[in-house]
């Protein structure tokens with residue numbers, strides 16, 4: 001259970017916020033062309049840097065934590081490199097992903113829930129690793 005007075009709690013929330021920002025970038029990547037994904041990948045660099053600096057500041061050079069961040073970054077790079085002609089940010093209805101052929105998901109009740117679920121699977125390993133290394137499953 002989450003203990004709000006525990007000294008690990010504020011940096012854990014900070015890591016979680018950076019992870020959410022990276023997830024949001026990854027979702028956007030599944031909707032756009034290879035070229036546009038490179039621009040998104042550049043935007044993700046600051047979030048990964050923040051994750052590493054929070055980690056080192058609070059936990060020191062924790063290898064499992066830093067390895068988990070490396071894995072997530074590697075997965076995001078793989079997602080960015082998949083050749084895509086997707087152009088689904090504004091027009092996704094009835095469209096199939098040009099990368100994997102899946103239908104584009106849109107949970108209209110939520111913001112930020114438009115993405116290709118199958119392409120997003122590429123970063124599952126990295127996301128799980130970060131969740132476990134930082135105990136994000138508890139929050």
Ligand SMILES: [Zn+2]
Pocket residue numbers: 030097098099100101102116117118119120
């Ligand atoms: Zn896809």
